[in-house]
Amino acid sequence: MNNHSDQRPMLTAGIFLGVGLGGFVDGIVFHQILQMHNMLSAKLPKTSIVNMEINMFWDGLFHAAVWLITAWGVALLWRAGARREGRWSGIAFTGALFLGWGLFNLVEGVIDHHILHLHHVVEQHGTSGFDYAFLGSAIVFMVGGWLAIRSGSAGRS
Amino acid sequence: MRFSTSRGIIQHRLLIPLTMSANAVAVNACPICDSDTGRQVRTGIFGADFAANALTVLAPFPVLLLLIAALRWALPTARDRPSDS
Numbered sequence: 063m064n065n066h067s068d069q070r071p072m073l074t075a076g077i078f079l080g081v082g083l084g085g086f087v088d089g090i091v092f093h094q095i096l097q098m099h100n101m102l103s104a105k106l107p108k109t110s111i112v113n114m115e116i117n118m119f120w121d122g123l124f125h126a127a128v129w130l131i132t133a134w135g136v137a138l139l140w141r142a143g144a145r146r147e148g149r150w151s152g153i154a155f156t157g158a159l160f161l162g163w164g165l166f167n168l169v170e171g172v173i174d175h176h177i178l179h180l181h182h183v184v185e186q187h188g189t190s191g192f193d194y195a196f197l198g199s200a201i202v203f204m205v206g207g208w209l210a211i212r213s214g215s216a217g218r219s
Numbered sequence: 220m221r222f223s224t225s226r227g228i229i230q231h232r233l234l235i236p237l238t239m240s241a242n243a244v245a246v247n248a249c250p251i252c253d254s255d256t257g258r259q260v261r262t263g264i265f266g267a268d269f270a271a272n273a274l275t276v277l278a279p280f281p282v283l284l285l286l287i288a289a290l291r292w293a294l295p296t297a298r299d300r301p302s303d304s
Contacts, residue, residue: 070294077287101276106263111248111256116263119250120276127280165286169279178275215295 080162
């Protein structure tokens, strides 16, 4: 007898939400609270009010995209919740959130910090160990998330 | 006592316009502000680099969506798992 409990819709929603919330962590912590960098701060250094305002605009565009990903994740989670046959696991869902967060850090880190050089984690250092630590956090989150998904999928919930 | 009060008022009279002018500069520094700084901000955002900047800022997102789509097929499914009961 099979239980037809496909977890993929719930996990996909978790990954979307992880990407979105991970993006918000980046924007809120690094761009706004610590102000270590902004979206184009390697290209437009924060040395004048005009450059700061321009960077703020591009930070806003980035946040808008991250908001859309998060909203998409909420919609997917709603659809997953409406499925009768879905089996829910808090561990697996948390794992999906971390997998998404790690995915965000990996892609954003590689593209923005290392390929396009739009900004770096600590702008005043340029490419530095902090950029590699950011990628390291991505690997840790992704591996940890994947293991949690496997664990949550194997267990009862 | 009276001297210090009037001196305080004079200081306030000097400080208030200074504070207001400082605020005015800060308030006018935005992309939709009608000021020199506002115009410089608009030019900086919507100049020749606008499309290139927009593409580079948004570049990670299509890649993320592709990777999520790929991951979806790798996610474990318990569809054919024997039931617990």
